[in-house]
Amino acid sequence: MAIRSVSWVLAAGIVLALAGCEEGAGPFGGLKAAGDGEAAATSATTRLVERDVEAPQVFQVAETGLWDGRPSLGGVWVAYPGVSDPERVIIRNPANGKFVIGALFRRERENPGPKLQVSSDAAATLGMLAGQPAQLSVTALRREEVAEEAPPAQPILDSAETVSTETLAPAPATATIAPEAPPATTAAAAAAKPETRPAARPADRPKDATPAPAAAGGRNLLQIGIFSVEANATRAAEQVKKAGAEARVRKEESQGKTFWRVLAGPAASAADRDALLAKVKQLGYADAYFVTR
Known part of the structure; x- marks a missing residue:
């Protein structure tokens, strides 16, 4: 009887081993399917520009x-x-x-x-x-804002695969993630670093256009004009600076064309805006107008 029981146990073990060899039936089969799905989900991402x-x-x-x-x-x-x-x-x-x-x-x-x-x-x-x-x-x-496809994500390692440490190069030093700073340090760093915003692209005015409306709200920059030649934009900015007002030239691009905007300011108050506009008008830019940025 003991010999017959041992035979039944061996037979049952062989059957289980053969079942484990079938594709998808092994203990790691489910993990591989999950890994493939995760890689597919992260391969296609978009960003707004x-x-x-x-x-x-x-x-x-x-x-x-x-x-x-x-x-x-x-x-x-x-x-x-x-x-x-x-x-x-x-x-x-x-x-x-x-x-x-x-x-x-x-x-x-x-x-x-x-x-x-x-x-x-x-x-x-x-x-x-x-x-x-x-x-x-x-x-x-x-x-x-237009949706633009981002570069595909790095492939995710199949969790069912075993990787030998002898065949992998050591991770670069830049891949090491530093521990997060304490909340107090992070807040101090954020306060010390001013926030910067991209420049928008408003239009400018001709000499016989209607007078510009009074600046309101956050419109504290006075746009002198849009120029297709950088030298002309620089000349206009220098003219404003010589009159005692702050001016800058911004290089921008649209529809495959490069152009240069000339802005004066910023003005901190309504009185400063009026004074800046009066000064620019004296230079001949009678129809300059205020923009937000």
């Missing part, structure tokens, strides 16, 4: 424009009747395929001829000749 997109619902016209041949301040701009607020726009010349990023303002004076008034800087970039009308397309731009 800001980009300029065309907004024809805000403003869009396709009409003839005219540069009268006179030099103008404020960089690249066009003026059109009935515009309520300044807009950043893309201006195209379909005849030669040239385009430029600039500003759109309301045209006050209704002169005979084309409705679109074009600045000297805009005309030079678009290839327009003085006194010769050209067909132009003007479309408003808006900043929007």
